[in-house]
Amino acid sequence: MSLAFLSTFWLITLFIVAGIAIWVAGVKLTIALDKMSKYFNFGEAMGGMIFLAIVTNLPEIAITGIAAWNGNLDIAVSNLLGGIAIQTVVLALIDFFGVGKKAPLSYKSSSVGLLLEGIILILILSMVIIGKQVHTDLTLLHGSIIEWMILFTWIVGIYLIYKNPHVNTRKKSLELKKELQNEATEPTITKKEATSALFIFILFAVITLISGLILELSSEALAARFEISNVLFGATFLAMVTAIPEISTGIESAKLKDYQMAVSDIFGGNAFLPVLLLLGSLISKTPAIESIDSTDMYLTALGIILTGVYLIGLIIKSPKQFFRLGFDSWTVVLLYAIGIIGLLLVAN
Secondary structure (H helix, E strand, O other), X not given: OOOOOOOHHHHHHHHHHHHHHHHHHHHHHHHHHHHHHHHHOOOHHHHHHHHHHHHHOHHHHHHHHHHHHOOOHHHHHHXXXXXXXXXXXXXXXXXXXXXOOOOOHHHHXXXXXXXXXXXXXXXXXXXXXXXXXXXXXXXXXXXXXXXXXXXXXXXXXXXXXXXXXXXXXXXXXXXXXXXXHXXXXXXXXXXXXXXXXXXXXXXXXXXXXXXXXXXXXXXXXXXXXXXXXXXXXXXXXXXXXXXXXXXXXXXXXXXXXXXXXXXXXXXXXXXXXXXXXXXHHHHHOOOHHHHOOHHHHHHHHXXXXXXXHHHHHXXXXXXXXXXXXXXXXXXXXXXXXXXXXXXXXXXX
16 A cells, blocks of 8 residues: 555645644553553553553554565564664653653652563563574574564563562552652542543554554655655654654653653563564565664664663662753763764665
């Protein structure tokens, strides 16, 4: 499917409308998941890592499937790996627009669960880099062994976070809320409200998926019209626009004071993106990891560095801010800016 037949005006209009729809859907999804989390008591970090992370990455799932079906694995892979660094920078936007002036995001969200998520993310990204370097004919259902290992690591990570007795993220988040808000109790969510929240969550997940497809198709047509290369387009512009759901849900989560969910959405989403390499392999019937180029490797390494900076911030838990940002967020913004300059050199 292509929107290349539309005029530039209508392509830009569709792009803007889809972006607004995704933003609104992200707000609704976050509010609904917050109610579901309180009722089912599965915790903010788990909610962010599984439900919100997967839903906000529905556009990437659709893009990967379509690109793999059309034989454009380079676009899919560049979008997946290029989006990791950009989505990590989203934490700085959440820090600035969603948290407030009392303390930075890393101070308010710090927990063992998030540290474990960050470590799992770094393990998965490291496996991507190793997988590109190791050439083997061993495949399973057209997916490389390393792609299956990435899926296994992601599933084990979810299990460890859910089962580890030291990772009681829900209890810790509630205690932190009470400390910051001076609240003695938390509003009770009824079964009717939880059911309604589940319906709203599903509805706006579908809206996110459809809007994400429109966003991808319109931006792809615009990129072709302005003669931007597939790899550079997927790693930068497309990765940036598909990060809109994370920006919307992250800022809204922070405003609801679900700080762990905001960070977990980013860490969990970034850990989930490399899993989609296997989806691309299954559809295209060729290992997607072989389509990784030097630009993708560079951005994957940059994603590891940026994640490491936030892990340090979660461990140190400094309450200091500078112009509404923690020192870890400022460091990430600076490193990303330097990284983009380096990307231009790698791309050339």
